[in-house]
Amino acid sequence: MPTIVFIHPDNRSESIDAVVGESAMQAATGNGIDEIVAECGGNAMCATCHVYVDENWIGRLAAMGDEENALLDGVATERQPSSRLSCQIKIEQGLDGLVLRLPERQV
Template sequence: MPNIICITPDGQRTELQVTEGTSVMQAALASGLPGLNADCGGACQCATCHVYVEQPWADQLASMDETEDAMLDCTGEPRQPNSRLSCQLMVTTALNGMVVRLPAVQ
């Protein structure tokens, strides 16, 4: 089972064990991780599951579609080159150890 590391704005690190095919958002919500709202429940319609994906994993992710790209213009914190919506990040074994940082505001 892959592990994903989530870092909150205050520096708290939480390691999530995630079943393949589960989104980072689903895993974070299931674990009670604070700072990830996911108001739309993973429908890519609210941008409240925004994360910053650290390298080298950011370059290994599937390309975002037009909907995710548009939603990232609506985030509470500034969009960065490594910004993604965690509802669109499906975990695979290739992403084992991936680090995502949560913004201060969703």
């Protein structure tokens, strides 16, 4: 089970066990990470599962698609080069230790 480290806006870090094949959004919402809202349930429509990927990890994720790129223009907090939608990050064994920073708000 890959571990994902979520860093809350107050810098508190929380490690959770994710399941290979699920999305980082599902791992978060299934483990009580309240900062991930995911209003659309993972359909890449709402941009409320925004995360900032740690700089050591951003290059190791699969590239984003056009839809995700367009949605990121609408996130509630500032879009940064490390911004991704966690519903589009698929958990693989190679992502064990992935560090995702949570934004202050999603709406």
